[in-house]
Amino acid sequence: MKLTTEQLREVALLARLRLSPEEESPLTMELDAILRYMDKLNQLNTDHVEPFKHAISLNPLREDRVTNRPDTESLLANAPDRDGTFFKVPKIIE
């Protein structure tokens, strides 16, 4: 096995996903099978290969200038919870 249930739970916490007990075992097996498939990359020696960076070379540097107008109302329109012109979120600092 490339992936244990313990590891699966650690990754789920990193990914901020609560897995149900019913999801854990099939997901472990599926991910394990996929990771084993990916092992085929280890057939290749890539010691002297540079990792891929860009498909095309670009120079995207530009002046750092605000170009969009603030539009509080439309930005808040999809908020799950709000208080006036603020997003309402649970208490973060104890």
Add this chain to the structure above:
Amino acid sequence: MSLAQLTLHDAADKLHKREFTAVELTESVYERIAEIEPRVRAYLTLAHDSALQDAERADERLKKNASGGALLGIPVAIKDNFLTKGLRTTCASKILGDFIPSYDATVISKIRSAGAVIIGKTNLDEFAMGSSAENSAFFPTRSPWNIERIPGGSSGGSAAAVAADECTAALGTDTGGSIRQPAACCGVVGLKPTYGRVSRYGIIAFASSMDQVGPMTKDVRDCALLLEAIAGHDPADSTSVNSPVPRYSEMLAGDIKQIRIGVPKEYFVSGVAAEVRDAVRKAINELEKQGAVIEEISLPYTEYAVAIYYIVATAEASSNLARYDGMRYGYRANARDLLDIYMLSRAAGFGAEVKRRIMLGTYVLSAGYYDAYYLKAQKVRSLIKQDFDVAFEHCDLIATPTAPTTAFQLGEKMQDPLQMYLSDVCTISVNLAGLPAVSLPCGFDKDGMPIGMQLIGKHFDEVTILRVAHHYEQSTPWHTQKPKLRD
């Protein structure tokens, strides 16, 4: 023949000659939708009222100015991962189930100002993750050629809508084949432009180093016209390229004599269905008869493409989808603790395949595994790109099948994610290398399901692949076939 069946270029000609109005054309499309949508289910959201307003405005412009652009008054379907101001955009996910964008994607602004009529938002695999449109959180779309079969994915709704005349043309996105594979499955034309050719601003991000927007159309000329309308530099997308957009539709003519077409042997192996190989071989013979020079080539790293892709794409997705945290928009679970809100919102909001990919992406980026998976994949990705660089030293384009099989049965691959991933085997390398590629119809299998041929071009050489595609299309009847859609 109903107006909904017309190609974009025919409809545009006739609109400009005032043979009918944009409102009549739009209504014809909605009549067709009313007739067959209960069976095909290509759309997640229809925008009938605003579409009629779009059409009325287009008619005003047509009255005033007889030389409007090709898109003026044309009914277009939009994959539901493009932000459309004021029109619900779900990405086929429950986490965005009632999301109303406050702005338009750049390509949407472009086609709106060109006078296109937005018919509605089409179904897809949730967050564009899938090859069958079955991963939609709402319902699967069905192939108009056989409603027991998948339309392909992830842009399955757009492909089905074009094939079934539920729109005149459509937009899709392609990260690993999501325009080309459904185009092949549904017997339409689909183009993934060069990475950087079309703005990604306002497209819901999946894997940012590969995502690209492109046209899905009834023929190659339509494809060229729609590409012209959406391509170009956008200051809001720093990966979009600032180079002039060719007039693709005016460069389709001309013979293809001495054009060198590479045929990679790795795409004609036993994993590709014999009927598909035969049809594509025949199509390549046809191009040879018309003067193209055919050369067998090798792209030796092809067999590693799926493994690389499902590392790189899931890594990028795990990062891109971190934004769905239930705080500023999207679904928020009912819990008191911050961590619980994050974890429960995402658990309830994402479907099985999206969770699988977020997990995989998080794993391959995590401490201790980064070098073994992510870095390794990016190194082999360089070798994939090098394969193409070498091939393009002596070829003008490369011809392959678009998909290893024709459309499979609904449910056939849902229990085996790895088998589903392998349906992208012919399209994925193109995204890894950032190249342009078009899929066009080249025949049918014994069950009457369409087969697609893929033409891959050099970076920014959409002109050549469109010209060869157009040439082939002119000499074959495939694109004129329509699905029967019997009860």
